Amino acid sequence: MPTLKINDTSITVESGTLLLDACKQAGYDIPHYCYHPALTPVATCRMCLVEIKGQPKLATSCTIAAVEGMEVFTASPAVADARAAVMEFLLLNHPLDCPICDQAGECKLQDYSYQYGSGDSRMEEPKRRYRYEDLGAKIVIDKNRCIHCTRCVRFTQEVSKTFELTVANRGSHLEVTTFQGLSMDANPLAGNVVDLCPVGALTSRDFRFSKRVWYLKPMPTISRHSAMANPIWADVDENKVWRFRPRHLEGKRATHFIFDDERVAYHRYNLDSATRLREPKLKGAVSTVEAIAETLFGAGNVAVVGQGTFGSDAAQRLAELASRENLCFGSGDKRYPLQFPELQGSGDGVLNRRGFGERGFRFGHLEGLLELVKSGEIKAVVVLHDADFSSHRENEQLRQIVVAAEFSLVFEPIASELSSVASACLPMTTYLEESDFVINHEGDLRRYQKVLTPPKGVLTLPAWVKALQRVRAAQTV
Template structure:
């Protein structure tokens, strides 16, 4: 540890960090464009200039490493004047078209201009203009708004190593160009450059002119695409206007930083999977008994009849649903003496580059492995009178699908708990409507054995219930109660949502 001073306040911090990293950890804002924790340090935007006592000039906070005894001023008059000057140069050719820019409301340049900018333009020369360009099927580019932070170039050079972007020309005419549009379309991580862009120079074609970000609610969630457990920021369609397209409750997925995993990006497959949660055609919204819609009480009566029969039973867990939902089923199996099995998750060949993408396309597969739940394909007998199958949006392997269908068709009391109608609910006597992952809080264990909390920002549809609400309505008051009990009894640690936090806990 070293002792330093920031804005005349003493702090003890870990050695080897830059001024910007230290200030970020201390919640001291230093404006910046080019710095990103997942990329190399460029130091070319000059917005992060700070005053370091003993230095003859202002220093870039992103590249200056903290030393013992260093004294830093981040908000002195000299620093503010420097930031104002940097912004004036950045805005020389910028159109300042915030009212029609899709980045408006989440744009760093917009925020900094309010804090440090000037009200009048002093340059007498006309602004340079470029046409908006659709550089690929995913991405559009507006050079008029570019601040040349080079985040996009560094991402494609250093992270994906595919090199689709570069700078051309010199001086004030410098701009970014795409040298490989086809490669950008094939790049499984290309859309991250839209998140990385601190201004409105790069954006997604499908999000353009679609929704104002201040008319959405944001929740942090865990991607359901594979067992990598990437973190998402989910924009929800909760504040409607007359001009909104009728596309469903989810506007988009963007990446959310996780410093504990040193992961700051998401794959395009996960990013565009938000569309899976906007479909309503096959959604189960009411319990269905023998093919007919029934009320909640009728569904509970059938469940009670099945449990009271004391018949042999089996529960098939799902790597596609949360710990809390699975654990409610585990408790039921333990109390009733039912057998427990799991399906084999769908696997998919990895793209190039793969980075952190996992072959297993299930967010909670590691829970099944840690609990040593046997595969349903290893089941010797299918003679069960009571069968409960958990399922969610996603896929399992065909051999598991066939086995589960055989169980459901043979059982006297066949019950499916799932989000959308599938072959499972079509072959069950009772289909229970389950919440999708954005409608309830839940936890998942990723491939690296990190347990993470995913927030549910949408409310339940009318007759939708969590599994614990169907079978244990009085025993538990929230999904967090199940998480506490599961972590204590099955993992040997005491966890709750607060302890897990935003970045999770490694088991």
């Protein structure tokens, strides 16, 4: 564990720590473009230069490891000069049209230019010009803005291993382009190049020019996409989510990246409050929770089916509605091919299977439940469901259970055919409208918080269960 001095601060770091990270630990942020903790360092941008005592030249802090007794200066006159020169060089061909750039407000070129740039340019020649290009349907590249940090190229080589991007030509003609005209459409991780790009060269077709980023409030949440329960940012404005982005957790390399499917999943949760269910429904007509509770608890034996894509608190509360402990059934059978084992960990598409399992929900027993319902042993079923996470077969199985039961109550944040065949429905929040937690497939507890406000009358599942229990308690007094 080497001890070194950075400016006036003495610090001891893990062996092998890069100077750039050691400086960060000591409280000095080193500007950088090409360095990214999940990619191999290449030291091409030269923005992270620092001065090391006894060395004749400035050194790239992203490629040099901290050594015992080293003395490092991060803001000496030589470093300040070098940074200003690098900024001037990077901006030679860069269009200075930040007001119309999609990256404005979260652009490292903007930030560092303001902090470290000289404000002057000696460029007299006309700037190099390209037209923007589609790299397939998901990504758009504007080569005028590219500073050739090669993060995007290294991502396709080292992480997705799809090799679509490459650096072509030399000198002022250097450009990032697709290898032999490949598109990025077949790459399920393509959207990550947009997050990696420190400038506005790579933009997402889904988000570009839909919102100025300074209006967005980043809210920490998780992705429901898979049993990884990836931590993400939901960028919110006007009670609407505008994009999902990965949210890195220290020490978890996989959390730097998310899949394109989970990146665009936010569209599903921006529900139209005018058309979604807002009131309790019984036999197709607007009703009350009292009427539904009366029918449910008067029916006889109740079984519950909880899909493992909801929170553990919801699972706990749902289980309280079952007449017996062994009448809690789990559902959800979405799976993914294990294409990127180091990022996915598992092919399970059901995010809280562990949490539901720990609360007594038995998965893979829906056939048995259908028989119990048909035989009349179970009179009523309560189903917590999201049709997107069940296969066609499982959705059909659940439909048969709901139709066969004397009474069925369905909770669906996003209504499917199951709600239309159920005896009763209660309007329920989506996961972005509630706070709860899940246990991912590695056993990590991941909390999520309410990021959107639900419409009036739409409650969380625990709130509905409490309301139903309150009615039952009042009737038994």
